[in-house]
Amino acid sequence: MPDPALSGHSPAGTGRAADEQQLIVQAKVGDRSAFRCLVERYMKDAYNVAYSLLGDHHSAEDVAQEAFVRVHRSLNTFRGESGFGTWLYRIVTNLSLNRLKQAARRRTHEVLSLPEDGVAAHDASQLLQQAETTEHLERALHELPTLQRAVVILRHIDGLSTKQVSRILGCSEGTVKTHLYRGLGHLRKKLEHLHNNR
C-alpha cells in the first residue's frame, strides 16, 4: 500500500510528511485547494481499499467519495496522532464494512486471481478450471464472517501488515492475528476440495 505514513518507504518520506501536515493545517482553516491536494494524493488508495472489500467499482467510488466527505467534516478533530492515511483507510474500511453488513449480497469480485504457477494456461479447459477456482475463492471469501474477511483482505489483498490492519480496525495485533488464523482456517475448509484437486 503506497502510503508513506504507513509504510515509511517513500524516498522523500520526510518531506512529503511535512508537506502533508501543511496541507492538513491549511485544509482545517478552509483552504479548498489544500483539501483537494489531499484528496488527489489519497483517492486511488482509498478507492483500492474500498474496492477490495466491496468488490464493485460503483460501491468503491461511492465509499471513497463519502470517506473524503467525512474526512472534510471531521478535519478539525484530527490531531495528527495517527497518519492521515491510516485515519482515512479506517473511515473507508468502516464505511465498507457497514455497507457489507447492510447488504449481504453476492457479487463478482475481480481482485482474486489464480497465482501464476510458471506454466501458461494455453488450453481452454485449463482457463475454465481457473475461472471455476476463482469463483469458489470469491464465494468462500465472502462467506467469511465480516471481520475475518476484512482482515484477510486487508492483509493479503491490500498487502498491509498486521500492525497496519490493527491500526485501521482499531484493535490489537493479537486480535488481527486471531481473526486471520480463524479466517484462513475457514477458507481452508471451504477450499479443501480445490486443494485435493490440485
Added chain:
Amino acid sequence: MTRHTRIQRHLYDDITGDLPSDLHAEIEEHLRTCSTCRTARASMLQTLSLIHPPEILPSEERSDEFWQTFASRVEQRLVAKPERATGAGMRVVGDFTSLLGMRWRSAAAIAAAFAVLAGVVLLVQNRAPETEPTRAAHATAPASTVTQVDQKAARYFRRSQAVLVGLTNKKPESGNRIDLEAEREASHALAFEARILKHQMPDVQSARLVGDLERIFIGVANSSPREGNREIELIRGGIRQENLLFKVRMAQARYEPDRYH
C-alpha cells in the same frame, strides 16, 4: 493447549517470517518429525497462495477522466450535503407540526429536541469510523514496519541463497542421480513465501528479484526425480543466466549490512 495446537497457532507467523528466530527454529524442528503439523503448514501455504493482490489495481481500471474529476465530485458532494442532521430534522418536524397544527413555540421546542436527538444518534453512528487511531498504536509504526519487512527479506534471501548454493553445487550420487529432495521441499516453501513477499518489498528491484526466485523455486519444487538430472541442469542454467546468486548476495548485503561490513 497441546504442542501441536501451539505450533499450529504460530504457523501463520512462521510462514510470513514474523517469528523470532528461536521460535522459528523450534517450529522447524517440530515439523521435521510431525506429519500432522507439516500437513497443516502445507495446507495453510496452499490457501495463502490462492489469495494475493490483483495484477492490475482496481484504480487502474478507471479512466484518466474519472480520476481527473474525482476531487471535483467530492467537492460537489460537500456542497450538496452541507448539513446532515439539523436540516433533515427540521424538515421532518415541520411536516409533523403542520400536520398536527401546533403553535410556533411548541414546534420550535420539538425541533430543538429532535435536532439534539439526531445529533446524538449521528455522533454515535459516526464515532467509530472517524475516531483517530491512538498514538500508542501508531508511535513506532513507520520504523518498525521497515524493520519487519527488512528482516523478512533478509531471512528470505538468506534461505534462498542456501538453497541456490545447494542446487548449484550438489554432485551426483550413486547411480549418477542428483538427490534434491531437501532442496525440493525447501523450494516449495520458498515459492509460496515469495508470492506474499514480492508484494511487500519496498522497491521494484527487490520485488523483481523475489519474483525471479519464485520462478526458479517453482521449477525446482515441480521437478520430478524421475526426469533425472536433465531438468535440474536446465534450472541451474537459469540460475547462472540470471546471475541469481550474485543478485541474492547483493540483496543480502543490502538487507543485512551488519553481516557484510
